[in-house]
Amino acid sequence: MKEEIIIAGFGGQGVLSMGKILAYSGLMEDKEVTWLPSYGPEQRGGTANVTVIISDERISSPILDTYDVAVVLNQQSLDKFESKVKPGGTLIYDSYGINRVPARTDIVVHRVDAMDATFEMQNAKAFNMLVLGALIKAKPMVAVESVIKGLKRTLPERHHNMLPMNEEALRKGMELIQL
Amino acid sequence: MESDIRLMKGNEALAHAMIRYGADGYFGYPITPQSEVLETLEAEMPWESTGMVVLQAESEVAAVNMVYAGAGAGKAVCTSSSSPGMSLMQEGISFIAAAELPALLINCMRGGPGLGTIQPSQADYFQATKGGGHGDYRLITLAPSSVQEMCDFVALGWDLAFKYRTPAMILADGTVGQMMEKVILPEPRRRRTEEELREQCPWAVTGKKNRKRNIITSLELNAPAMEVINNNLQAKYKRIEENEVRCEALNTEDCEYLIVAFGSMARICEKAMELARKQGLNVGLLRPITLWPFPAKAIEQAARKAKGILVVELSAGQMIEDVKLAVNCQVDTRHYGRMGGMIPTPDEILGVLKEMFVK
Numbered sequence: 113m114k115e116e117i118i119i120a121g122f123g124g125q126g127v128l129s130m131g132k133i134l135a136y137s138g139l140m141e142d143k144e145v146t147w148l149p150s151y152g153p154e155q156r157g158g159t160a161n162v163t164v165i166i167s168d169e170r171i172s173s174p175i176l177d178t179y180d181v182a183v184v185l186n187q188q189s190l191d192k193f194e195s196k197v198k199p200g201g202t203l204i205y206d207s208y209g210i211n212r213v214p215a216r217t218d219i220v221v222h223r224v225d226a227m228d229a230t231f232e233m234q235n236a237k238a239f240n241m242l243v244l245g246a247l248i249k250a251k252p253m254v255a256v257e258s259v260i261k262g263l264k265r266t267l268p269e270r271h272h273n274m275l276p277m278n279e280e281a282l283r284k285g286m287e288l289i290q291l
Numbered sequence: 292m293e294s295d296i297r298l299m300k301g302n303e304a305l306a307h308a309m310i311r312y313g314a315d316g317y318f319g320y321p322i323t324p325q326s327e328v329l330e331t332l333e334a335e336m337p338w339e340s341t342g343m344v345v346l347q348a349e350s351e352v353a354a355v356n357m358v359y360a361g362a363g364a365g366k367a368v369c370t371s372s373s374s375p376g377m378s379l380m381q382e383g384i385s386f387i388a389a390a391e392l393p394a395l396l397i398n399c400m401r402g403g404p405g406l407g408t409i410q411p412s413q414a415d416y417f418q419a420t421k422g423g424g425h426g427d428y429r430l431i432t433l434a435p436s437s438v439q440e441m442c443d444f445v446a447l448g449w450d451l452a453f454k455y456r457t458p459a460m461i462l463a464d465g466t467v468g469q470m471m472e473k474v475i476l477p478e479p480r481r482r483r484t485e486e487e488l489r490e491q492c493p494w495a496v497t498g499k500k501n502r503k504r505n506i507i508t509s510l511e512l513n514a515p516a517m518e519v520i521n522n523n524l525q526a527k528y529k530r531i532e533e534n535e536v537r538c539e540a541l542n543t544e545d546c547e548y549l550i551v552a553f554g555s556m557a558r559i560c561e562k563a564m565e566l567a568r569k570q571g572l573n574v575g576l577l578r579p580i581t582l583w584p585f586p587a588k589a590i591e592q593a594a595r596k597a598k599g600i601l602v603v604e605l606s607a608g609q610m611i612e613d614v615k616l617a618v619n620c621q622v623d624t625r626h627y628g629r630m631g632g633m634i635p636t637p638d639e640i641l642g643v644l645k646e647m648f649v650k
Contacts, residue, residue: 132298132471139298139473147298147471173562174470174555177638265298 245285410632
């Protein structure tokens, strides 16, 4: 098993922490993982992206040309990464602010309305967990339980009161995708 | 065991490894992409647990001279920086090497020259391996390619530094510093006691009691005496060259094409090698782990049947000079590199390899 994933969006959307939770989930299942952010000035407002690899075997390059899964959360990221999904791969995008939808027919495309769901939940902070839920539903690379364990390891203990909200968002995210 | 396996950035692993080594002191000044070293040390507050000193100096020049002083007292001390900051430290590093003191130096390289960018680079290879400061000195130079190696090379670097009484450098880059991977942290060791230090470092300035006084200096105005000091240094460097070469070889037996790359670049080249082998090309990879002493013999052996060597670096071509020397220019050796913080992808490297050699 090996999944090569890119997650991209605006800085502040929780792109890097979503990748971190995903990487931790892989760790909980004793997999090899790498997490490589774009750490430039773009982190502070512009676009941010992170490459996560989860594998049963030793991982060579943390930097990739193409991806099994792309999770894109704004138009720039969609424009940049749609062409970099491997044929037969998966593209997940949030519809909010998207004016040009994905055009490829040789990949599986999932639209999630996670931003709309945050309005329903009245909780903007739930956004990345909703998307993560959708991701592991579309591509069950790690078990939900591992994600929850991973979340616990990622959040500092003083924020552990936020675990139930995050778990709820994760499970709600899984319902946002119809397979 | 679960708690010993952690996911962390290379820079964070450096900091945790220092504390667990039983380090006495860290002196640094923040600079991207290695600021997490100081940040992590400040967050862990080892001065409360092990007594390790952590200090943000007023400049890189101050930091390296604090390391000079701590090392003179026999302490396990370290500083870290990124390229422009490392340039500021070169005078101090030359002094530390001349005074034959053990110290751990870490350079998490970024794109240059000048202030350059904050993205990864490997263009400080010359500076690290050929002596960035003045005079005939060498740095044991370790090039980690994973977060685990960032962690492990802290202990290895200090052990070698104390063994040979010479500074050792971890030459990392922005990618290994910023990347998160699984890491297994070593068992914590306690710091040496003053008694242990006096016994293990009889040369250190520890407060003279019933012994000849120790003098730590790099100054010797008498030229014949200074030549003797130089000869002794060179004899030590020869011992290091004979005993401390480290490298990793993948598929190099009878390989037709050899890639030589270090640090994060070796990881990307490993993927390029995997892709090439899937296409039926007999490609091997040799990764120098010690950049000095350089694994010249291993490269010469790996290239015996090779039609060509591709040296891939995040620079205009620095390590390639040592590779050409290793094979005595008997094998067609070419370079591919990106600069200024740009990073080539596996496909890009495979394309270059095919274009240059396979046709």
